[in-house]
Amino acid sequence: MGVGMKEQLKTPAEKRLRRSRNSLLEQQRALASLTRSEIFSAEDALEAIRLLTRTTARELEIERISVWRFSEDRLAIKCMDLYERSQQRHSSGMILRREDFPNYFEGLETEEAIVADDARHHAFTAQFTDVYLHPFGITSMLDVPIHVFGRVEGALCCEHTGEPLNWTAEERFFAIAVANLAALVIEQCERRRAEALVRSQRDMLELIANGAPLEHTLTALARTIEQQDDKILCSVLILDEDGVHLRHGAAPSIPDSYIRQIDGLAIGPSVGSCGTAAFHRQTVIVSDIRTDPRWAAYRDIAEEYGLRACWSTPIFDARQNVLGTFAVYFREPQWPSEKHLRLVESAIHTAAIAIERSRVEDRIQRLAFYDPLTGLPNRALLMDRAAQALALSARDNKETSLLFLDLDRFKMVNDSLGHHVGDGLLRSIAGRLRSCLRESDTVSRLGGDEFVVLLPETGSEEAAQTAERILGVVAQPYLIEDYRLSTTPSIGISVYPRDGSDVEALVKHADTAMYQAKEKGRNTYQFFTEDMNFAVLERLTIESGLRQALDHGAFVLEFQPQYDIATHRLVGLEALIRWQHPEWGRVPPSRFIPIAEDSGLIVLIGEWVIHEACRQNVYRQSLGFEKVPVAVNIASPQFIQRFEDVVERVLSETGMEPQYLELELTEGIVMQGESSIQKRLHKLKDMGVKLAIDDFGTGYSSLSYLKRFPIDRLKIDQSFVRDIIDDQDDLAITRAVISLGHSLRLLVIAEGVETEQQLAFLREVGCDQAQGFYFSPPLSIKALGDWFFQNSKAS
Numbered sequence: 001m002g003v004g005m006k007e008q009l010k011t012p013a014e015k016r017l018r019r020s021r022n023s024l025l026e027q028q029r030a031l032a033s034l035t036r037s038e039i040f041s042a043e044d045a046l047e048a049i050r051l052l053t054r055t056t057a058r059e060l061e062i063e064r065i066s067v068w069r070f071s072e073d074r075l076a077i078k079c080m081d082l083y084e085r086s087q088q089r090h091s092s093g094m095i096l097r098r099e100d101f102p103n104y105f106e107g108l109e110t111e112e113a114i115v116a117d118d119a120r121h122h123a124f125t126a127q128f129t130d131v132y133l134h135p136f137g138i139t140s141m142l143d144v145p146i147h148v149f150g151r152v153e154g155a156l157c158c159e160h161t162g163e164p165l166n167w168t169a170e171e172r173f174f175a176i177a178v179a180n181l182a183a184l185v186i187e188q189c190e191r192r193r194a195e196a197l198v199r200s201q202r203d204m205l206e207l208i209a210n211g212a213p214l215e216h217t218l219t220a221l222a223r224t225i226e227q228q229d230d231k232i233l234c235s236v237l238i239l240d241e242d243g244v245h246l247r248h249g250a251a252p253s254i255p256d257s258y259i260r261q262i263d264g265l266a267i268g269p270s271v272g273s274c275g276t277a278a279f280h281r282q283t284v285i286v287s288d289i290r291t292d293p294r295w296a297a298y299r300d301i302a303e304e305y306g307l308r309a310c311w312s313t314p315i316f317d318a319r320q321n322v323l324g325t326f327a328v329y330f331r332e333p334q335w336p337s338e339k340h341l342r343l344v345e346s347a348i349h350t351a352a353i354a355i356e357r358s359r360v361e362d363r364i365q366r367l368a369f370y371d372p373l374t375g376l377p378n379r380a381l382l383m384d385r386a387a388q389a390l391a392l393s394a395r396d397n398k399e400t401s402l403l404f405l406d407l408d409r410f411k412m413v414n415d416s417l418g419h420h421v422g423d424g425l426l427r428s429i430a431g432r433l434r435s436c437l438r439e440s441d442t443v444s445r446l447g448g449d450e451f452v453v454l455l456p457e458t459g460s461e462e463a464a465q466t467a468e469r470i471l472g473v474v475a476q477p478y479l480i481e482d483y484r485l486s487t488t489p490s491i492g493i494s495v496y497p498r499d500g501s502d503v504e505a506l507v508k509h510a511d512t513a514m515y516q517a518k519e520k521g522r523n524t525y526q527f528f529t530e531d532m533n534f535a536v537l538e539r540l541t542i543e544s545g546l547r548q549a550l551d552h553g554a555f556v557l558e559f560q561p562q563y564d565i566a567t568h569r570l571v572g573l574e575a576l577i578r579w580q581h582p583e584w585g586r587v588p589p590s591r592f593i594p595i596a597e598d599s600g601l602i603v604l605i606g607e608w609v610i611h612e613a614c615r616q617n618v619y620r621q622s623l624g625f626e627k628v629p630v631a632v633n634i635a636s637p638q639f640i641q642r643f644e645d646v647v648e649r650v651l652s653e654t655g656m657e658p659q660y661l662e663l664e665l666t667e668g669i670v671m672q673g674e675s676s677i678q679k680r681l682h683k684l685k686d687m688g689v690k691l692a693i694d695d696f697g698t699g700y701s702s703l704s705y706l707k708r709f710p711i712d713r714l715k716i717d718q719s720f721v722r723d724i725i726d727d728q729d730d731l732a733i734t735r736a737v738i739s740l741g742h743s744l745r746l747l748v749i750a751e752g753v754e755t756e757q758q759l760a761f762l763r764e765v766g767c768d769q770a771q772g773f774y775f776s777p778p779l780s781i782k783a784l785g786d787w788f789f790q791n792s793k794a795s
């Protein structure tokens with residue numbers, strides 16, 4: 001009998017045993033070559049594991065070799081790779097659950113190796129019989145736990161099909177050695193991942209430090225975390241500055257269409273994982289989106305994209321304000337492991353640095369280029385955008401317009417109602433301006449009540465239409481802190497290239513045109529013309545002249561008598577300022593009062609007038625002349641917060657009895673913020689001074705205020721008196737004012753009476769008093785003294 005015959009007589013197990021012993025040397029060689037092979041240099045752990053399973057199957061001549069890993073919760077093991085020798089095929093993905101095979105899991109965690117020669121009857125593997133052994137024809141199993149960093153993290157499984165066999169010590173030794181190699185591969189891979197994490201975190205800090213765009217940094221962060229576990233899909237949402245809405249930050253692996261659907265969601269007690277986490281300021285773990293009530297409203301969207309679990313952690317800044325959320329999604333129900341929690345912890349730390357840094361940059365940007373009060377672009381940004389617009393206009397041979405806008409009498413709102421009301425008004429105006437312009441236009445605030453609107457690619461005609469639109473929009477009433485306010489703008493327009501070739505020239509010329517709009521009576525717009533430069537120069541000269549006039553006592557007063565129409569008796573005097581300029585001669589008040597009002601000099605000039613009028617009146621009274629009140633004009637900007645104190649002080653300094661001082665207020669003053677003005681007028685009235693409304697009938701104000709305000713006299717504007725004879729409307733208005741005044745028990749005086757006829761009409765319609773050239777022009781102090789002297793002699 002030859003050797004061949006002998007071989008045939010041996011059982012397969014005996015044959016394997018002998019071959020196995022014979023190949024011990026080969027196995028050792030195989031192990032040595034594996035140790036030197038690419039398994040430790042392979043980028044991908046799976047590649048190395050596949051090499052191990054293939055080699056093991058070949059060396060042990062076993063049909064199925066697989067490597068399995070515990071799930072994060074250790075309740076299952078999942079097949080990383082299964083090699084089937086006869087098919088030369090790799091596969092993966094099978095899962096075995098602890099609850100189905102508790103004995104096997106116990107064996108893995110307690111034994112050095114599960115050596116099941118007959119797997120169907122082995123204590124640790126018998127539970128596999130029906131569901132695993134039979135279907136795959138497995139008869140013997142040799143399973144070795146894989147220890148990763150000292151803990152059982154998986155198993156190397158050698159599964160024999162066909163007749164059961166007795167595993168030899170050499171085979172056990174070989175399997176244990178391969179399992180150790182698998183452990184080294186996994187450890188190395190974990191180490192690499194940890195190092196990659198540290199490296200990416202360092203890279204991200206570098207990105208942040210180098211000012212990379214926030215989305216760029218957050219995307220890099222999300223990718224880094226995703227690389228740590230291929231089941232994870234990351235998403236970073238950023239909480240809007242309104243503290244309510246979550247906006248997309250980064251989510252490189254989640255479909256855009258899903259991101260779009262959740263972008264801008266308002267946070268709340270049950271708004272998925274992220275909305276809820278931001279709302280409650282704590283981590284929200286939703287291990288199964290399908291069943292968690294917090295996802296009820298968003299479940300369908302998540303399902304559509306195959307998202308099953310989502311854990312979200314709020315990102316806080318140093319002051320514990322919520323900046324956003326960092327979420328990890330899974331395509332299967334999932335509870336977090338310690339490793340996941342560590343990953344998220346490190347991610348939110350980096351995300352917080354990135355978001356905070358970006359917010360600081362935004363803030364710096366905003367401070368540098370935006371007006372903090374209104375949020376509009378400031379001068380720097382305007383100049384920048386205007387320069388770009390001009391460059392484009394030059395290239396395309398087009399026009400660009402610039403509107404310079406200044407609010408009429410804004411200072412009065414600030415001074416009389418306080419800066420907070422003024423600020424509120426400016427904010428509202430900014431909003432209205434923005435709303436009535438195109439996206440491509442820029443509305444900026446230069447400071448105070450000055451706004452500049454840049455209209456790229458816009459010529460004169462369209463600029464005029466825009467100015468008209470702005471006039472209409474700004475003139476609508478405002479409700480600021482319970483004050484009903486109204487204001488109007490004056491607008492100057494310059495057009496590139498006609499009015500200037502650079503931004504500075506255009507702004508300057510639009511500013512000049514704006515002053516002309518003010519001169520034209522405010523609440524209007526003007527295009528720049530070359531002549532305006534002269535007007536500006538004149539204006540500036542007058543302004544500096546006014547300052548000198550105050551210092552050098554160049555102002556004097558004239559007084560115009562006021563008479564009772566029925567008795568022709570003197571009932572009062574109106575003080576009117578005169579400016580005697582050393583070179584220009586007499587400058588009319590109509591020329592310098594508006595400039596004094598705009599520059600604020602009217603406050604000092606006005607105080608001088610009240611003081612001088614009182615001083616003169618007291619002096620005349622001290623000479624024994626008839627005691628009559630003196631009326632003083634009060635301009636809007638004069639009616640500042642402490643105006644009552646000024647009056648009180650002047651009365652006490654001059655010794656004037658208050659009932660001999662009358663303040664002529666404009667309708668504009670009494671209409672600004674009714675309730676506070678009412679209080680202040682009552683304070684003045686309580687002091688004993690008289691109050692009159694000047695130029696009555698020219699404003700647009702509601703007449704109801706007359707009832708509430710302690711007014712003594714209405715002064716019908718001279719424009720009605722001028723045409724009272726020929727113009728039925730003027731007569732009707734005069735009649736109506738007199739009747740209204742009388743019904744409120746007020747005296748009515750008509751100004752600008754020049755003729756006997758006018759006086760006769762006024763007498764007929766029941767006007768009480770009159771003033772005008774018919775009686776007397778304004779008189780110098782000397783002329784008035786002479787008049788008093790004559791009349792006292794006459795009487």
Ligand SMILES: Nc1nc2c(ncn2[C@@H]2O[C@H](COP(=O)(O)O[C@H]3[C@@H](O)[C@H](n4cnc5c(=O)[nH]c(N)nc54)O[C@@H]3COP(=O)(O)O)[C@@H](O)[C@H]2O)c(=O)[nH]1
Pocket residue numbers: 560574575576577588589590593606609633634635694695718751752753754771772773774777778
């Ligand atoms: N805030 C202050 N405003 C003042 C002061 N002094 C004057 N003014 C205002 O300047 C405007 C022009 O004033 P003035 O040139 O002095 O003209 C006054 C009168 O001279 C003129 N007047 C008087 N009678 C007649 C007349 O019969 N016909 C005619 N054509 N003009 C006449 O009217 C002006 C008085 O106006 P009013 O104040 O409305 O009573 C003028 O708006 C002044 O208010 C000042 O100190 N502070």
